[in-house]
Amino acid sequence: MSIAAFIGFKQVLPKKIFTESTTVNKNVVVDSLLLEAIEATDTIAVETDTITEEDIVFEEKHGVQFPTETFEQYKGYQHLVPLFQKLFELETTGEGKVRIAYFGDSMTDGDMIVQDFRSNLQEKFGGEGVGFVNITSESAASRSSVVHQFSGNWKTQSYLNVKNPIRPFGVNGHVFFVKHDTVNPVWIKYKAGGLKHMSKLNSPTLFYGQSGNEEASVAVINGKDTIVKKLNPTKRLNTLLLSSGDLKTLKADFIKADSIPFYGVNFDNGRGVHVDNFSNRGNSGLPISMFNTNLMRAFNDKLGYDLIVLHYGTNVLNYGSYNYKWYERGMTRVINHLKECFPGVAILVISTADKSTKYDLEMKTDSAVVPLAQAQKRFSIQSEAAYVNLYTLMGGDGSMVKWVEEVPAMANKDYTHFNYKGAKKVADLIYTQVINGYEQYKKLRAKSKPVEINDPEEPETENDSVILYKDSLHD
Numbered sequence: 001m002s003i004a005a006f007i008g009f010k011q012v013l014p015k016k017i018f019t020e021s022t023t024v025n026k027n028v029v030v031d032s033l034l035l036e037a038i039e040a041t042d043t044i045a046v047e048t049d050t051i052t053e054e055d056i057v058f059e060e061k062h063g064v065q066f067p068t069e070t071f072e073q074y075k076g077y078q079h080l081v082p083l084f085q086k087l088f089e090l091e092t093t094g095e096g097k098v099r100i101a102y103f104g105d106s107m108t109d110g111d112m113i114v115q116d117f118r119s120n121l122q123e124k125f126g127g128e129g130v131g132f133v134n135i136t137s138e139s140a141a142s143r144s145s146v147v148h149q150f151s152g153n154w155k156t157q158s159y160l161n162v163k164n165p166i167r168p169f170g171v172n173g174h175v176f177f178v179k180h181d182t183v184n185p186v187w188i189k190y191k192a193g194g195l196k197h198m199s200k201l202n203s204p205t206l207f208y209g210q211s212g213n214e215e216a217s218v219a220v221i222n223g224k225d226t227i228v229k230k231l232n233p234t235k236r237l238n239t240l241l242l243s244s245g246d247l248k249t250l251k252a253d254f255i256k257a258d259s260i261p262f263y264g265v266n267f268d269n270g271r272g273v274h275v276d277n278f279s280n281r282g283n284s285g286l287p288i289s290m291f292n293t294n295l296m297r298a299f300n301d302k303l304g305y306d307l308i309v310l311h312y313g314t315n316v317l318n319y320g321s322y323n324y325k326w327y328e329r330g331m332t333r334v335i336n337h338l339k340e341c342f343p344g345v346a347i348l349v350i351s352t353a354d355k356s357t358k359y360d361l362e363m364k365t366d367s368a369v370v371p372l373a374q375a376q377k378r379f380s381i382q383s384e385a386a387y388v389n390l391y392t393l394m395g396g397d398g399s400m401v402k403w404v405e406e407v408p409a410m411a412n413k414d415y416t417h418f419n420y421k422g423a424k425k426v427a428d429l430i431y432t433q434v435i436n437g438y439e440q441y442k443k444l445r446a447k448s449k450p451v452e453i454n455d456p457e458e459p460e461t462e463n464d465s466v467i468l469y470k471d472s473l474h475d
Helices: 002-012 032-039 077-093 106-111 114-125 286-290 293-303 325-341 369-382 390-394 399-405 420-447
Strands: 097-104 131-134 146-150 154-158 174-178 186-192 205-209 217-222 225-230 237-241 249-255 262-267 272-279 307-311 346-350 356-359 362-365 386-388 450-454 465-469
Touching: 032 286, 032 325, 077 097, 077 114, 077 272, 077 346, 077 386, 077 420, 097 106, 097 114, 106 114, 106 272, 114 272, 114 420, 131 146, 131 272, 186 262, 205 293, 237 293, 286 325, 293 325, 307 325, 325 346, 325 369, 346 369, 356 399, 362 399, 369 386, 369 390, 386 420, 390 399, 390 420
Parallel strands: 097 272, 097 307, 307 346, 346 386
Antiparallel strands: 131 262, 146 186, 154 174, 174 262, 186 249, 205 237, 205 262, 217 225, 217 249, 356 362, 450 465
C-alpha cells in the first residue's frame, strides 16, 4: 500500500521534488501536510496581490504605536509590544520572566542558532538554563548546550509522520512512551553543557500526560544518591520536580511507567529569559496546525510563553513552482491556531535563508528563495506577526556562496546549512533586529508619557498603582 501511494503521489507532484540521485537521506522527513498542500496547489485560484502595494498602518497597543511601514520595509515591531513590555520590566526592575518557543527545522538542529540567540538574551536580561528538552532526540549527539542520552526502549511519535497519535503531541511536537521491557531499564540522562548561562541543570522538571497507571514511579539518580518519586498522571498535563536544586548531571529510570505519555524535561531558574528549541528535521511548519488546543493551553499555564518564533523555509523551497500561495494559506492557519493555543502570545516569523543552486555550472541564489521569502512576509502581515528577512540580513543575492567560500567559512558545502560559526552569526543578526525593535519601543514608550492612576474602589497602597498611558486612556 505504501509503494502504491508513493507511485500515485509521484504522478502528481512536481518533478523537482525527486532528486536525480538514488541516495536516500534517512534523516530527512518531508511532513505529510506539506505533500498534501502541494498536491492541492492546482486548485488554488490566482488572486490579485494588493498587500505589496498598501502601507501597513499599525493600531496603538498599550500606549505605543510604531510608524507606518511599506511592504518592503516590513518588520512588524508593533506586534511584539507585549514581549517588549515584559523585557522592559526585566531590564528596569530585575523582576518577571520571559519565555520563548523557537520552532524550526534542520537549521536549528542540535540547538544551532537557538543556543546563541538564547545566550544573547540571557546575557542582557538574565536567566539561566537550557529550557525544555525532549525525552529523546535525533540530534542529541550534535547538541553542545546539554549532553543528552537515553535508552533505546522508548517509543516516539512525531507530528511529522503521525496524524493520530496515541496521546496528543506535546509542545515539542512529540509524545514518548516507554516500551514494555522486563529486563532492560528505561532511562534518560542529562548533563549540563559548558556554555554560559547553561552550565547547570536548573530545577529539572518532568512533563507528562494523563493515564490510568497508578503504579508508575521515577528513580532520580544524582551521583550515589537515588530518590524514587511517584508519578501521578491524573491531569491532562502533569509535572514532577526531579530535584529542587541545580545539578550538573541527572539520570532518571522509569519504573512500571507503561501507557503514560511523556513529553520532556524543563531546565530553568524561574527568572529572566528562557528559550525552548523545538526543532524537527524536514519540518515545513504546517504540522503545528495539529496541536491539541487544550493541551497547549495546559503547557502555557505551566510555562507561560510570550513569544513564538517560526523559523522555516528549507524544506519548502524547490517544489516546481514559485507560487507559494498554498504555503501562505497553510501558515496563516498555523499562526491563527497558535494564537488560539497560546492566547496573547506574540509571533515572529523568520524567513528562509539564502540557498545556492548550480545554474550553468555556477552556484547562484536559488530562484525560489525570493518568492518564498516574499510569501513568508505576506502571511506575517496578514497574521499580524513580526518578520525577519534572513535572506536580506545575510546579504541578499549570492550571499550563501560567500558564506560557504569565504575564509573562514560560515556555511557548509551543501550551500544550505550553516556551520557553528555561521549559526552564531545568524543568531546575532536575529537578536540585533529584535533588540533594535525593543530600543524603538522604549523611545516610543517614553514619548507616551505614562501617568499613575489609582483604583478608586480599593484602598491606596504603594503597590496598588496602575500604569496607564495618556494616549490610551480610552482602552
